[in-house]
Amino acid sequence: MTSPALEIRGLTKTFGENTAVDHVELSVPQGSFYGLVGQNGAGKTTTLSMAVGLLRPDAGSARIFGADVWADPAKAKQLVGVLPDGMAMPERLTGREVLTYLGLLRGLSKEVVAERAEELLSVLELDMAEKTLVIEYSTGMRKKIGLATALLHAPKLLVLDEPFEAVDPVSAATIKQILRGFVAGGGSVVLSSHVMALVEQLCDHVGVIDKGRVAAAGPLDEVRGQATLEDRFVELVGAGSTAAKGLSWL
Amino acid sequence: MAVALTMARMKMSILRHSMKGQQGGTMAGAGGLGVLLAGGTIVLAFLGGDWLAAAYTVWMLGWIIGPVFSGGGDETLRPEFFSLLGLRPQRMAAGLLVAAFVGVAPAVSLLALGGLLVVGVREGVAGALVAVPAMVLQLAVFVLLSKVTVALLGLALGSRAGAIGAGLINGVILAFLGQIWVFMVALGQGGQIPAFVRYLPSGWGLLAVQGQYLALAAMAVLIVLLLAAWAALLARRAGRSRPSTRGRRPMRAATPHGAVVAKELRSWTRDLVRNHQLAFAFTYGVAFAAVPLLVGISQLVPLAGPIFIMMAAAMTSNAYGADGTAHWLTLMTPGASDVRGRQLAWLTAVGPIGLVLAVVSTAAVGGPWPLVMAATFALLGGAAGLVSLMSVMALIPGIDPRNRGGNPLRTSEDDGSATGMAYLMLVLVAVTAAPAVLVALRYGWWGVPAGLLTGVLCWWGFGLLAERRLTARGPELLHLMRTGRRPDSGKPASGAFDLPGNMSPTQRTIVLICGAFGAIPLVPQGIIAMVFLADGQLRHSWFLATYMPPALRWPVAIGFVVLGIAMYGTALALWSRAKKAAAR
Numbered sequence: 037m038t039s040p041a042l043e044i045r046g047l048t049k050t051f052g053e054n055t056a057v058d059h060v061e062l063s064v065p066q067g068s069f070y071g072l073v074g075q076n077g078a079g080k081t082t083t084l085s086m087a088v089g090l091l092r093p094d095a096g097s098a099r100i101f102g103a104d105v106w107a108d109p110a111k112a113k114q115l116v117g118v119l120p121d122g123m124a125m126p127e128r129l130t131g132r133e134v135l136t137y138l139g140l141l142r143g144l145s146k147e148v149v150a151e152r153a154e155e156l157l158s159v160l161e162l163d164m165a166e167k168t169l170v171i172e173y174s175t176g177m178r179k180k181i182g183l184a185t186a187l188l189h190a191p192k193l194l195v196l197d198e199p200f201e202a203v204d205p206v207s208a209a210t211i212k213q214i215l216r217g218f219v220a221g222g223g224s225v226v227l228s229s230h231v232m233a234l235v236e237q238l239c240d241h242v243g244v245i246d247k248g249r250v251a252a253a254g255p256l257d258e259v260r261g262q263a264t265l266e267d268r269f270v271e272l273v274g275a276g277s278t279a280a281k282g283l284s285w286l
Numbered sequence: 287m288a289v290a291l292t293m294a295r296m297k298m299s300i301l302r303h304s305m306k307g308q309q310g311g312t313m314a315g316a317g318g319l320g321v322l323l324a325g326g327t328i329v330l331a332f333l334g335g336d337w338l339a340a341a342y343t344v345w346m347l348g349w350i351i352g353p354v355f356s357g358g359g360d361e362t363l364r365p366e367f368f369s370l371l372g373l374r375p376q377r378m379a380a381g382l383l384v385a386a387f388v389g390v391a392p393a394v395s396l397l398a399l400g401g402l403l404v405v406g407v408r409e410g411v412a413g414a415l416v417a418v419p420a421m422v423l424q425l426a427v428f429v430l431l432s433k434v435t436v437a438l439l440g441l442a443l444g445s446r447a448g449a450i451g452a453g454l455i456n457g458v459i460l461a462f463l464g465q466i467w468v469f470m471v472a473l474g475q476g477g478q479i480p481a482f483v484r485y486l487p488s489g490w491g492l493l494a495v496q497g498q499y500l501a502l503a504a505m506a507v508l509i510v511l512l513l514a515a516w517a518a519l520l521a522r523r524a525g526r527s528r529p530s531t532r533g534r535r536p537m538r539a540a541t542p543h544g545a546v547v548a549k550e551l552r553s554w555t556r557d558l559v560r561n562h563q564l565a566f567a568f569t570y571g572v573a574f575a576a577v578p579l580l581v582g583i584s585q586l587v588p589l590a591g592p593i594f595i596m597m598a599a600a601m602t603s604n605a606y607g608a609d610g611t612a613h614w615l616t617l618m619t620p621g622a623s624d625v626r627g628r629q630l631a632w633l634t635a636v637g638p639i640g641l642v643l644a645v646v647s648t649a650a651v652g653g654p655w656p657l658v659m660a661a662t663f664a665l666l667g668g669a670a671g672l673v674s675l676m677s678v679m680a681l682i683p684g685i686d687p688r689n690r691g692g693n694p695l696r697t698s699e700d701d702g703s704a705t706g707m708a709y710l711m712l713v714l715v716a717v718t719a720a721p722a723v724l725v726a727l728r729y730g731w732w733g734v735p736a737g738l739l740t741g742v743l744c745w746w747g748f749g750l751l752a753e754r755r756l757t758a759r760g761p762e763l764l765h766l767m768r769t770g771r772r773p774d775s776g777k778p779a780s781g782a783f784d785l786p787g788n789m790s791p792t793q794r795t796i797v798l799i800c801g802a803f804g805a806i807p808l809v810p811q812g813i814i815a816m817v818f819l820a821d822g823q824l825r826h827s828w829f830l831a832t833y834m835p836p837a838l839r840w841p842v843a844i845g846f847v848v849l850g851i852a853m854y855g856t857a858l859a860l861w862s863r864a865k866k867a868a869a870r
Contacts, residue, residue: 088618089617089618089761090614090617090618090761090764091761091764091765092761092762092765109620110620110621113618113619113620118614118618120614122611123611123612123614123768124609124610124611124612124686124687124688125612125615126549126553126609126612126615127612127687127688128552128553128556128557128687129549129552133537133548133549133552136537136539136545137537137539137545137546137548137549138545138615138619140539140540140541140542140544140545141542141545141546141615141619141622142542142619142622143542143621143622145540146539146540169556171687171688185615
């Protein structure tokens with residue numbers, strides 16, 4: 037049996053008194069498009085950070101194609117491309133320079149880096165901003181250059197934290213197309229989002245995280261059953277009554 | 287007034303929250319030192335002459351120049367917080383001004399201005415009555431001068447020319463403050479403080495108390511003008527600074543190591559804050575070394591290069607923190623040596639300037655070549671090693687560059703720790719040069735290979751330690767930068783100068799005193815005195831060893847060095863012991 041693209045076993049993280057992630061278990065099959073949904077503060081970002089080696093878990097393990105992220109980081113990190121939410125980049129470089137820098141760090145040859153950077157910038161429509169430093173990028177452009185860095189070294193798994201937040205509809209369509217192509221070519225994608233429609237539209241697997249625990253996980257059709265994902269989600273996280281509340285002064 | 291009071295209350299609340307954490311220790315330490323200085327100022331009020339006016343000039347310069355060195359000054363309340371409220375600029379500036387009166391620095395300054403009350407009481411009833419408004423107005427002048435300077439600097443840092451120009455000016459001013467003894471000696475020889483000091487804005491409060499009530503009105507007018515200027519500058523602050531968008535040279539690196547160097551060198555040339563820091567360190571070195579020429583001392587001139595290198599190290603001591611969460615990319619590419627690349631880039635940016643400065647300044651006074659060259663090589667290596675090691679070991683979480691808003695100098699929320707780290711770095715880098723300097727003093731040219739040797743060792747060894755630490759604790763460092771909190775502890779971030787909570791008050795005091803004053807025996811009374819002795823310069827101002835009988839001169843200077851190292855050693859030992867105990 038082949039190992040899953042990403043396997044999370046019992047990941048736990050406590051900040052002070054607050055248990056942000058509580059024994060999360062997830063398995064992302066190879067070739068799947070996996071959506072991780074949850075409310076703000078449910079623990080999506082913390083889980084994904086631990087899964088790719090950006091945050092040390094208190095307990096549990098994460099494996100990428102069988103390679104343990106913490107015991108064998110060199111191998112695991114070569115197989116994964118990551119887009120974290122809201123992190124800085126080398127801000128004083130242009131988009132092309134960021135890609136060149138990272139490609140070389142990843143051990144790619146100069147020629148390969150130049151070729152891929154050219155293609156990524158053109159597909160993501162960042163080649164218009166050749167002289168713009170990343171610090172001057174808009175939020176949407178930052179997402180796109182982040183996605184480009186995640187794709188640069190031809191990973192087999194993409195882990196994307198809120199890849200569509202603040203991205204305009206045209207760019208979103210481009211990104212969706214790239215991701216679908218990536219999965220069609222045998223790659224696996226994990227993305228987090230709180231836009232249910234988007235997850236329903238893109239993903240074939242879904243995991244629902246609530247208060248640091250997995251409330252439901254599996255193929256999309258199994259999780260949502262007959263209802264829409266949104267209804268099922270509200271039912272799972274038990275936040276039913278908010279719609280009825282109004283604001284007293286409006 | 288409602289806006290102003292709300293802002294003041296808001297600042298009180300924020301300060302109260304930050305007092306609870308480790309930052310409280312830094313604040314208490316700084317406050318204690320401030321009270322001592324304020325006490326000293328009040329004592330001057332009992333002396334005649336213009337001593338008090340001179341002291342207030344120093345306080346004013348401190349307010350103006352302090353923010354440059356300590357990360358943009360007090361920004362507990364940022365103008366951006368209120369940009370959506372639609373306040374008129376004047377009203378916002380007035381509110382922020384009132385809020386700016388809340389805090390340790392204004393409280394300490396107000397205490398120092400108590401000297402006006404002393405003078406007033408001695409003048410009579412009228413003097414005493416005038417002293418109270420004079421104190422408040424004088425403090426407002428200090429605070430506003432500081433705010434307007436920071437705002438102007440923020441504008442200046444929007445362009446390369448401005449950044450470098452501001453760095454040059456700040457370097458000169460801070461060097462003058464650092465070499466204040468020169469002016470004291472110069473004045474001591476002349477017997478009098480020049481009269482113009484009395485008529486600087488810092489002396490207007492004193493003039494008012496002494497019966498020239500017009501000065502009171504002058505202060506009020508100055509305050510109105512400064513407030514208007516600040517309001518205008520605040521309105522412009524909303525517009526972000528834009529780095530230049532001229533053609534970019536293509537990246538030619540072909541290896542991971544080369545890529546890090548290329549990235550860092552681009553940051554050095556494009557980041558206007560770094561431009562400012564280098565320009566600042568450069569003029570500081572030159573001015574610090576040249577100022578003693580005013581009293582006929584030319585022996586410090588060759589120190590321009592070494593001092594520039596030390597100051598550059600201090601300014602860049604939080605290298606990783608300043609880059610913020612971009613550290614995640616380093617984590618995702620294990621094996622690529624980020625530390626070594628940064629070290630090489632640091633040397634490339636600072637080394638040539640430091641070397642040229644050392645050679646030119648030494649040639650200008652004809653020596654002592656072995657000593658300066660030994661120190662320069664040892665410092666370059668020591669700094670390249672220590673900057674990487676310190677910024678990893680004692681990382682102070684920075685604000686991500688794109689979130690710094692209108693104050694580019696503000697690279698960290700915890701500016702107290704950042705300043706402490708800069709001072710600590712000055713001292714530590716100086717210590718790395720001590721062996722080579724001693725060899726050079728004793729055996730002349732042998733000091734140069736010694737300097738090269740210790741330099742290479744520091745560069746290699748400290749870099750290795752930094753790299754290991756970065757590999758072992760990389761995720762924890764990233765977490766610290768993201769949240770400002772150390773993992774595992776829910777406590778606020780602690781930097782190099784924050785004391786562990788389990789220390790007794792006595793231990794705290796010892797650590798603070800040793801840390802704050804260890805430099806005095808080590809540098810001026812120890813190392814600089816040795817330079818004078820080696821050069822046969824005797825009876826120099828306050829360098830004790832130069833006044834000793836021949837047999838005692840060297841022992842006294844060496845004794846001071848030992849004392850300084852012992853003070854730092856004690857502070858460090860107590861601190862690390864408590865830190866270890868706290869970790870258990």
